[in-house]
Amino acid sequence: MSISSVLFVFFFLPLSLAGQWIIGYFHNRALSDIYTVFISLVFYGWADVRMIGFILFVAGLLCLYSYVQKEEKNNKWLMVFVITTLLVFLSYCKYTNFAINNLNRFLHMAVESKELIVPVGVSFITFEAISYVVDIHNGERKGSFLEILLFLSFFCKVTSGPIVSWKRFHTQIQSRSINLADVTEGSRMFIVGLAEKVIVADILGQTVYDILLRFSEHTVDAFSAVLCGLCYMVQIYYDFSGYSNMAIGMSRMFGFVFDRNFNEPYRSLSISEFWRRWHISLGTWFREYIYIPLGGNRDHVYRNLFIVFLLTGLWHGHGAGWNFILWGAMNGLLVVMERKNRDKQWYLQIPSVFKHLFVLIFVYFSWILFSFDSLGEVRRFIGVILGRNSHQFVNFTWKYYFTRRVIVLLIFAFCNDLLIRESIKKRITTWMNDHEVLQYGLSVLLLIAAVIWMVNSTYNPFIYFNFFSLCHFSHKFSFD
Numbered sequence: 039m040s041i042s043s044v045l046f047v048f049f050f051l052p053l054s055l056a057g058q059w060i061i062g063y064f065h066n067r068a069l070s071d072i073y074t075v076f077i078s079l080v081f082y083g084w085a086d087v088r089m090i091g092f093i094l095f096v097a098g099l100l101c102l103y104s105y106v107q108k109e110e111k112n113n114k115w116l117m118v119f120v121i122t123t124l125l126v127f128l129s130y131c132k133y134t135n136f137a138i139n140n141l142n143r144f145l146h147m148a149v150e151s152k153e154l155i156v157p158v159g160v161s162f163i164t165f166e167a168i169s170y171v172v173d174i175h176n177g178e179r180k181g182s183f184l185e186i187l188l189f190l191s192f193f194c195k196v197t198s199g200p201i202v203s204w205k206r207f208h209t210q211i212q213s214r215s216i217n218l219a220d221v222t223e224g225s226r227m228f229i230v231g232l233a234e235k236v237i238v239a240d241i242l243g244q245t246v247y248d249i250l251l252r253f254s255e256h257t258v259d260a261f262s263a264v265l266c267g268l269c270y271m272v273q274i275y276y277d278f279s280g281y282s283n284m285a286i287g288m289s290r291m292f293g294f295v296f297d298r299n300f301n302e303p304y305r306s307l308s309i310s311e312f313w314r315r316w317h318i319s320l321g322t323w324f325r326e327y328i329y330i331p332l333g334g335n336r337d338h339v340y341r342n343l344f345i346v347f348l349l350t351g352l353w354h355g356h357g358a359g360w361n362f363i364l365w366g367a368m369n370g371l372l373v374v375m376e377r378k379n380r381d382k383q384w385y386l387q388i389p390s391v392f393k394h395l396f397v398l399i400f401v402y403f404s405w406i407l408f409s410f411d412s413l414g415e416v417r418r419f420i421g422v423i424l425g426r427n428s429h430q431f432v433n434f435t436w437k438y439y440f441t442r443r444v445i446v447l448l449i450f451a452f453c454n455d456l457l458i459r460e461s462i463k464k465r466i467t468t469w470m471n472d473h474e475v476l477q478y479g480l481s482v483l484l485l486i487a488a489v490i491w492m493v494n495s496t497y498n499p500f501i502y503f504n505f506f507s508l509c510h511f512s513h514k515f516s517f518d
Contacts, residue, residue, distance in 0.1 A: 081193035092157040104180040169203040194288040200319035214293030224290030231283030239277035262436040307393040344370040
């Protein structure tokens, strides 16, 4: 059940909120937590009832860890054992077939791939479980089985984040309350995210799908390929930003306040800044639970940075992982180079416009690695962009794909993400907050528009959900 589907928006979410409001009258926190866990497991089990067992298993493991840690007085090896258990399961889900494919390829073996039933959101749940283990070891308050179950299963964030650590989540379990102001603000954020997803990301996603389908038939011209990469660059941002805003908005309706997950990353002047603005919760998790334990800024900083980005690429991988490993290595190398030269005079004297342009060009080509399952197809697609296959026959030129609707959306993205200054957008936001009637009216119009596109759209996958849940959707291509 996608959170941008009619079923979710008009039935599951309203009914869930209604139940939460009714329970709220009893002022019973335990009852409220039980209800939230129940609807979360219903949502989670919608994909496959057997997947509920995964949540219960991890919650039981963490509960057992809490009890043993209390008896063992923060046994470090116990922490390592639990984390290793979680990572082994995650690796089995994500990399079993990747390992089999490479064994077959490089050692000329004939091992059959496995049909794996992978829990939805396994990556995010594992990362949050690791945060619980580490935070408890570092002295944070232990949770009851119900609180741990709520932490892991909370449906608003379970599929694609944002990633919330235990030390940030448990403080809100006891103090959370639901009021009209939170529901109103949460609804507004949800509507904005829904519009980002179904109006911008899905329409551009359909264009990307059409072009890549023709590309698989060797019938795409250079300009169409260039614009395809541009559409994908916008799509992947609005797809994930839209989901994050929807998740944060829904969480707000249920009394949980999470920080924003994106901060206009395409305005960045360096790759380091880009990753401070993109998927902030993921960056925070890697910094707190990987980078700092490795030594952080104290020891071997360049090595630590490169390892973090290499692991980030590996985490995004889902079977044909070399594209993502290369992507992680590229980003890691650039971040290391920026860190090494950021205080040097020659680097400081580079005009901001050139730094910004470099970031956009690098990100543009790096996202292409996300579009295919083989490096060979990545090379061929970049070859088309560079005009190396200009002799091929083309059925449809760029004019076929880039309708007025697509062009308007690209212009909107250019103005919203690059042209309009952040200070101006903040003033507009402040002005809108002072005119609530207008703000509510625009929210209603935006919801109506989003619903119209949502009902009529046949393209509705979340890109990042594809990476993190290991499920192949129609927008990913394999040309084996």
